[in-house]
Amino acid sequence: MTTATAPASAAFDRDALERLISSSALPAWATARRRAAFDAFAKLGLPDRRGENWMRTDLRLFRPKAWGLRTAPAPGDASEGLLAAAIASPGPAADAAGEPIAGPVAEARLGGRFATLDGHVIRDEIDPALERRGVLFGSAERLLAAGAPLEGRWFSVIDSSSDWFAALHGAFHRGSAILYVPPGVRVSEPLSVVAAIGAGGVDTSHVLVVLGDGAEATLLTETSGGGDATHPAGGFHCGGTEIVVGRNAFLRTVNLQNWNTGVWHFARQKAVVHEGGRLQWTLGALGSRLSHVAQDVALVGRHADAQVNGVMFTEGRQQLVYNTLQHHESPACKSDLLYKGAMQDRSRLVWRGMIKVDKAAQKTDGYQRNDNLMLSNEARADSIPGLEIEADDVRCTHGATSGRVDTEQLFYAQARGLSADEAARLVVAGFFQQVFDRITIPPVREALARAIGSRIRRVS
Amino acid sequence: MSAAEKLVVRGLHVAVEGQEILRGVDLEIGRGEVHALMGPNGSGKSTLGYAIMGHPSYEVTSGSVELVRADGSRLDILSMEPDERARAGVFLAFQRPMSIPGVRVADFLRHAVTNVRNPGRKEGEELMPMREFRDELKKKMADLSIDPEFARRYVNDGFSGGEMKRAEILQLAMLRPKFAILDETDSGLDADAVRLASESIARIGGHEMGILIITHHEQLLEHNVPLRTHVMLGGRIVESGGPELAAELHKKGYERIRSAYPEAAAAEKAMEDTRTAEPAPA
Numbered sequence: 001m002t003t004a005t006a007p008a009s010a011a012f013d014r015d016a017l018e019r020l021i022s023s024s025a026l027p028a029w030a031t032a033r034r035r036a037a038f039d040a041f042a043k044l045g046l047p048d049r050r051g052e053n054w055m056r057t058d059l060r061l062f063r064p065k066a067w068g069l070r071t072a073p074a075p076g077d078a079s080e081g082l083l084a085a086a087i088a089s090p091g092p093a094a095d096a097a098g099e100p101i102a103g104p105v106a107e108a109r110l111g112g113r114f115a116t117l118d119g120h121v122i123r124d125e126i127d128p129a130l131e132r133r134g135v136l137f138g139s140a141e142r143l144l145a146a147g148a149p150l151e152g153r154w155f156s157v158i159d160s161s162s163d164w165f166a167a168l169h170g171a172f173h174r175g176s177a178i179l180y181v182p183p184g185v186r187v188s189e190p191l192s193v194v195a196a197i198g199a200g201g202v203d204t205s206h207v208l209v210v211l212g213d214g215a216e217a218t219l220l221t222e223t224s225g226g227g228d229a230t231h232p233a234g235g236f237h238c239g240g241t242e243i244v245v246g247r248n249a250f251l252r253t254v255n256l257q258n259w260n261t262g263v264w265h266f267a268r269q270k271a272v273v274h275e276g277g278r279l280q281w282t283l284g285a286l287g288s289r290l291s292h293v294a295q296d297v298a299l300v301g302r303h304a305d306a307q308v309n310g311v312m313f314t315e316g317r318q319q320l321v322y323n324t325l326q327h328h329e330s331p332a333c334k335s336d337l338l339y340k341g342a343m344q345d346r347s348r349l350v351w352r353g354m355i356k357v358d359k360a361a362q363k364t365d366g367y368q369r370n371d372n373l374m375l376s377n378e379a380r381a382d383s384i385p386g387l388e389i390e391a392d393d394v395r396c397t398h399g400a401t402s403g404r405v406d407t408e409q410l411f412y413a414q415a416r417g418l419s420a421d422e423a424a425r426l427v428v429a430g431f432f433q434q435v436f437d438r439i440t441i442p443p444v445r446e447a448l449a450r451a452i453g454s455r456i457r458r459v460s
Numbered sequence: 461m462s463a464a465e466k467l468v469v470r471g472l473h474v475a476v477e478g479q480e481i482l483r484g485v486d487l488e489i490g491r492g493e494v495h496a497l498m499g500p501n502g503s504g505k506s507t508l509g510y511a512i513m514g515h516p517s518y519e520v521t522s523g524s525v526e527l528v529r530a531d532g533s534r535l536d537i538l539s540m541e542p543d544e545r546a547r548a549g550v551f552l553a554f555q556r557p558m559s560i561p562g563v564r565v566a567d568f569l570r571h572a573v574t575n576v577r578n579p580g581r582k583e584g585e586e587l588m589p590m591r592e593f594r595d596e597l598k599k600k601m602a603d604l605s606i607d608p609e610f611a612r613r614y615v616n617d618g619f620s621g622g623e624m625k626r627a628e629i630l631q632l633a634m635l636r637p638k639f640a641i642l643d644e645t646d647s648g649l650d651a652d653a654v655r656l657a658s659e660s661i662a663r664i665g666g667h668e669m670g671i672l673i674i675t676h677h678e679q680l681l682e683h684n685v686p687l688r689t690h691v692m693l694g695g696r697i698v699e700s701g702g703p704e705l706a707a708e709l710h711k712k713g714y715e716r717i718r719s720a721y722p723e724a725a726a727a728e729k730a731m732e733d734t735r736t737a738e739p740a741p742a
Contacts, residue, residue, distance in 0.1 A: 406558070407516065408558050409558045409559075409560055411514075411515055411516065411542060411558075412554065412557065412558035412560070413560065413568070413572075414514075414541065414542035414543040414546070415513050415514075415542050415543075415545075415546055415551075415552055415554075416543075416546055416568070416569075416571075416572035416576075416631060416635070417543050417546035417547050417571075417572045417573075417575035417576040417635070418543055418571050418572060418575060419541075419543050419575075419583055420541065420543070421583055422543075422571060422575075422583045423543075425583075426560065426563050426567075426568065426571065427560060427563070429562065429563065430560050430561050430562025430563035430614065430615075431561070431562055432562065433561070433562030433563070433614075434561075434562060
């Protein structure tokens with residue numbers, strides 16, 4: 001489909017690091033962190049498949065030396081982004097049952113847009129009204145160079161030395177975004193970050209989100225582009241996300257991995273939620289060739305609350321691996337994880353979840369659940385829940401289900417005039433409804449539902 | 461009457477997992493006619509409904525099911541997918557409707573109604589306009605004394621037996637088929653609910669719909685007096701008669717039928733023995 005070759009790239013080596021540093025406006029302290037990550041990177045090899053975190057991730061065809069930063073963005077137009085487009089053009093106002101599906105008016109427009117192509121910034125906008133209220137949003141390089149007070153946060157939440165990919169990201173991150181909301185400031189308009197690549201492109205972007213005490217915001221991040229499964233160049237993403245939710249603050253965030261099916265996707269994401277803070281964190285995954293994602297939530301202050309949602313749809317030979325951690329470090333916190341996946345063709349989804357409760361975290365309320373729906377006989381799902389509890393007064397439960405689309409359901413719907421494909425799509429949409437109901441941004445859940453619906457072929 | 465469109469079943473043999481359940485069923489229902497189908501459990505009544513609707517587990521080994529139009533042209537139902545049969549005007553009210561968690565009654569019905577009213581519709585083409593659909597649904601729900609909240613619930617998910625049956629009648633009312641097979645739409649309902657169902661079906665059917673009512677009781681027939689009552693035994697319709705036959709079967713059971721048709725009674729016994737010898741198919 002795409003014949004344009006990506007602009008020449010360097011390898012991830014010391015020369016490339018020096019070029020990146022000399023072309024970057026980041027302050028010295030941030031550069032020092034880069035160098036430290038590079039030192040770790042230089043000593044590391046690809047993760048060992050014998051380790052628990054990587055044993056279900058097949059890296060045999062991954063060529064680490066094939067990738068490097070792109071010196072210029074690939075020619076062609078970058079996608080607007082599925083979620084951003086959904087907000088920009090809201091759908092119908094009510095569903096068939098008469099329930100309003102468009103959100104509050106404020107959700108119908110974006111408060112800011114940041115977009116990159118192959119790691120180069122192509123859009124960096126924020127509503128001036130938000131800027132006047134002290135909100136910082138957009139290019140991390142621009143904001144940190146201008147003195148954004150985030151030295152204590154930048155690359156402090158995730159560990160850049162934990163493995164080869166984390167260290168690569170720590171050393172070579174580029175095209176990164178920041179959202180900072182000052183204490184007490186409530187932003188109702190969603191903010192959008194889109195990281196796109198061309199065929200064979202590379203993205204190493206980082207996202208840092210800091211909500212001050214009592215602040216509120218909604219952030220949508222998404223990826224798009226890259227080669228598809230038939231394009232030998234594919235693409236490579238090695239990213240990281242850090243989230244800090246201050247006391248009594250509330251963050252809603254949706255991260256959609258929507259690469260084309262030739263892209264290697266590696267991401268380390270972690271949120272820290274302080275006392276009384278609330279986090280509603282949704283991961284969506286539709287694309288990539290292979291994904292390995294670590295999603296950690298640390299509840300570090302009393303009554304912190306995290307709801308973690310996962311919506312995954314895989315097809316072809318896609319392989320998605322998620323390692324999630326709900327870490328209860330303080331008493332009386334709540335975490336509630338629901339991952340739902342549907343698998344088509346020969347694709348595979350792995351979820352390994354852990355609820356870890358420290359000794360101090362009495363009165364913990366932790367829950368994790370993974371439901372998978374197989375749409376073909378060759379698809380495969382692995383659910384591996386885990387609990388590690390050191391406190392004695394806690395309520396922690398987990399559940400997992402795995403099933404196929406029920407032929408009796410399909411027949412029932414067909415008997416009412418729905419074609420076999422339509423019936424299958426409806427049943428699958430119904431399967432995801434429970435997690436969609438938890439995503440309180442209606443245009444987003446509509447967009448996800450449409451995207452999944454369009455991918456479902458006849459159920460075999 | 462002879463000019464009306466008819467659903468014609470001829471010599472229908474149906475097997476499930478290799479076992480023959482229907483052994484030559486003949487039946488003819490004109491639009492505007494009500495027929496009752498009675499018979500002991502396991503005689504093949506539900507199988508007839510499933511086979512006409514096209515359930516993939518029900519294999520038609522011989523015979524035909526056709527829609528015969530007033531001009532004499534014929535539509536071969538058995539060669540169609542289940543959704544094509546629905547779009548051609550055939551409806552089955554399920555004895556045990558399936559639940560579809562996460563799919564709202566209103567959304568499900570909007571798809572169904574759109575397809576049945578525009579049989580040529582391809583997936584992805586426009587659905588019936590929201591407002592028009594909602595107004596009609598509201599009205600039909602009011603007619604059937606169904607709580608408007610019902611439209612927002614997930615299809616048959618967590619419904620009581622009675623709610624499921626009312627949902628089936630609501631779908632019948634919205635889809636207005638040419639021919640409807642109602643498979644024990646009265647089971648699980650109390651006496652008042654059966655009366656309401658009976659009235660509703662009569663109102664929905666009007667003089668336009670051909671209806672086959674599968675039932676063990678007389679009450680559902682109160683407002684739907686059958687032109688013919690058919691008795692099924694051992695996979696065949698062994699006797700047909702007027703409304704008095706339904707009354708007799710309801711009062712006296714099937715002993716007379718069994719002794720009058722020993723071959724069918726023997727087939728019934730043989731099927732029953734196979735069923736008890738093997739675990740029933742799910």
